[in-house]
Amino acid sequence: MNISKQVQDLSKKLSGKIYYEYDMRRLNWFNLGGSAKVFFKPNTLEELIFFLKKFSNSLPIKVLGVGSNILIREGGYNGVIIKLGKYFSHLSKLDDNTVISGSAVLDKQLSNFALENSIGGLEFLSCIPGSIGGAIRMNSGCYGYDISKCIASIQTVDRNAIVRTIKSEKINFFYRGSNLSDDFIFLSGTFKGKKQDSKKIKKKMEKLSTIKKKSQPSRIKTCGSTFKNPTSQTQKKAWELIKEAHCENMKIGGATISEKHSNFFINQGSATSNDMENLINLVREKVFNTTGIKLELELQIIGEKK
Ligand SMILES: Cc1cc2nc3c(=O)[nH]c(=O)nc-3n(C[C@H](O)[C@H](O)[C@H](O)COP(=O)(O)OP(=O)(O)OC[C@H]3O[C@@H](n4cnc5c(N)ncnc54)[C@H](O)[C@@H]3O)c2cc1C
Structure with a gap:
């Protein structure tokens, strides 16, 4: 079955948006690039899994966060672009110093949530304009902090729709990357900070933000x-x-x-x-x-x- 027909058929079965030939310019910070052959925004994990099982072809799949680290070429992406929807934007406290965050949550939202719950150690995320999925992929960081220093585990799904939880001890993070397979779609991350006075946390966030504003446009x-x-x-x-x-x-x-x-x-x-x-x-x-x-x-x- 051709791709446009598959997209048409799937669109009748899914509540999330699915398009054939989708303009990508508004989905990245450069505002550049051509179309994605297929664009899919699943509303739930079940839908994402359904899509991965049903959409049968050899097109590459790429997940997009908020596009703050990506340049898309003019000729577009000859594959499937997946952008995680609202279901992946959850934030919750597991215990006194642990937060679970969906991959579509913005780094700043996670940092603010940690502040509200008096959890220190995640302040640096307030300076990074991406999503948690993008931050895990890039091992994003600044001023001596990065994801590897606060992540406890991640949840992923692969192209074959297999969901896994991977503990941080099993991941080799390095500067702006890790050994996590390119095939993984990150669903969520569990972040460990430390119980701290919220005034202290706020002060640190303000300090990092001031340094950032001074040095970056x-x-x-x-x-x-x-x-x-x-x-x-x-x-x-x-x-x-x-x-x-x-x-x-x-x-x-x-x-x-x-x-x-x-x-x-x-x-x-x-x-x-x-x-x-x-x-x-x-x-x-x-x-x-x-x-x-x-x-x-x-x-x-x-x-x-x-
Ligand atoms: C003004 C500005 C300042 C910045 N400052 C910093 C900084 O201080 N430190 C820093 O490290 N970076 C910085 N960045 C870069 C960028 O914000 C980070 O790399 C960010 O983590 C990217 O997140 P994103 O959601 O935008 O990812 P995208 O740009 O959308 O994608 C980046 C990569 O992550 C992958 N990805 C995204 N979501 C998922 C997912 N759910 N599952 C699997 N893979 C996924 C994509 O496939 C892609 O490979 C800055 C960018 C800007 C524009």
């Missing part, structure tokens, strides 16, 4: 750090290497680099995904030619070139 079409900070070879951060290679004023079409943080690339409004990718490649090449260091991408690029 806000209210722009960006995906945050474009490149990872190199972990070996040099003590220098990616933004320092970009400056050293005199790239901070570079521009291709509507794709530019933030004056405040040279590792933040910006869609000024008229950029195409191609402009953005070309700028990324050009900066990487210039940094390599100047410093001998090959910068690795932090943001993810998906889809086909046009």
